[in-house]
Amino acid sequence: DAGITQSPRHKVTETGTPVTLRCHQTENHRYMYWYRQDPGHGLRLIHYSYGVKDTDKGEVSDGYSVSRSKTEDFLLTLESATSSQTSVYFCAISEDGAQRAFFGQGTRLTVV
Amino acid sequence: DQQVKQNSPSLSVQEGRISILNCDYTNSMFDYFLWYKKYPAEGPTFLISISSIKDKNEDGRFTVFLNKSAKHLSLHIVPSQPGDSAVYFCAALGGSARQLTFGSGTQLTVLP
Numbered sequence: 001d002a003g004i005t006q007s008p009r010h011k012v013t014e015t016g017t018p019v020t021l022r023c024h025q026t027e028n029h030r031y032m033y034w035y036r037q038d039p040g041h042g043l044r045l046i047h048y049s050y051g052v053k054d055t056d057k058g059e060v061s062d063g064y065s066v067s068r069s070k071t072e073d074f075l076l077t078l079e080s081a082t083s084s085q086t087s088v089y090f091c092a093i094s095e096d097g098a099q100r101a102f103f104g105q106g107t108r109l110t111v112v
Numbered sequence: 113d114q115q116v117k118q119n120s121p122s123l124s125v126q127e128g129r130i131s132i133l134n135c136d137y138t139n140s141m142f143d144y145f146l147w148y149k150k151y152p153a154e155g156p157t158f159l160i161s162i163s164s165i166k167d168k169n170e171d172g173r174f175t176v177f178l179n180k181s182a183k184h185l186s187l188h189i190v191p192s193q194p195g196d197s198a199v200y201f202c203a204a205l206g207g208s209a210r211q212l213t214f215g216s217g218t219q220l221t222v223l224p
Contacts, residue, residue, distance in 0.1 A: 004155075032212060042118075042201055042216040043156070050210065058211065090155055097210025100146060103155030 003027050006091050012110045013028040019078040019106050023091030025071075031100065032060075032074040032093040034066065036087040043090065049074055050097065081111045115139045116204050118215035126223050131189040133218050135202030138183065142213075147176060147187050150199045150217070159200075160187070175204035192222045 003026030013019050022073075023032060031050055035043040045058030047066040055066050063085060065077045078085055088108050092101040113152040117136045125131045133147075143164040148156035162169040162176045163186070169176050175188045189196055 024126050033211065040121075040216055042116075043203075043212075043214040045213075048211055092155075092212075094210070097145065099205070100158045100161060101212055103148075103157070105155050106135075106153070 004091060004093055004102060006089075006104040008107060009105065010108045012112060013081050014079050015111055019081050019109065021076045021091075021109070022091055023074045023076070023104060025074075025093045027093060027095070027102075028071060029093040029095045029102075030071075031097040031101070032068065033092040033094070034064075034074065034076045035090045035092060036060065037090060037106075038087050046076065046089075078109075080111050081109075083111050085109065086111045102108060114216070114217040115142075116202055116213050118202055118218050120218050121216070122219040122221070123224060124221045125192050127194055128191045131187075131192045131196065131220055131222065132201075133187040133189075133200050133220065135185045135187075135215055136183060137185075137204050139204070139206065140183070141212075142204040144180060144205040145176070145185050146203045146205070146212070147174075148201045148203060148214075149196075150201060156201060164206075189220075192220075194222045194224050196220060197222050 005024045007022045033048040034046040044060045049055045049068040091104040094101040130184040147159040150156040178185045199217045201217045203212040
């Protein structure tokens, strides 16, 4: 299994509070991704990174920001959580962005 | 507008029979296609892939077929086993953005 750790695995937070999810990898892969999974939508890309301090938006980036200050860590921040951001969040890594990506175990976030 | 579509949310088959999961795409820039399998409370795991220069790729019980003219791919599982029961996601990669675009998934149930 690829070395990807997501933390926390579960979180319940209140509307309007900031939340940060962490993805840590031990594979030294260049590309890192944040996806959210919702019923009927599959996996949708939020943001991705193609190197330290190099990030770009995905399909559903509104309300989210990311940072990557080290190769191994990719942080996803919800500046002010809303109920529509209740979801399961997956981090993924890819060596070159050209082929398969490996996924973490996911973080279940509930915004109440 | 979904660029990768899986029109069947669910599929049930008997153990030992063939499972056929379908996927359609609209973006002609896609040049690499993947299938992922996902069990509950786990991250998606890579199953099989195919490049657009091929029309078939086989790995054990799993075969992926690509019909570029129809922008259609399918995953065949023969023989199906109860452990194959999972959600299957079709994904596509291509163009300048190195990011996977996923379908909405198909829940496969293999009945003993």
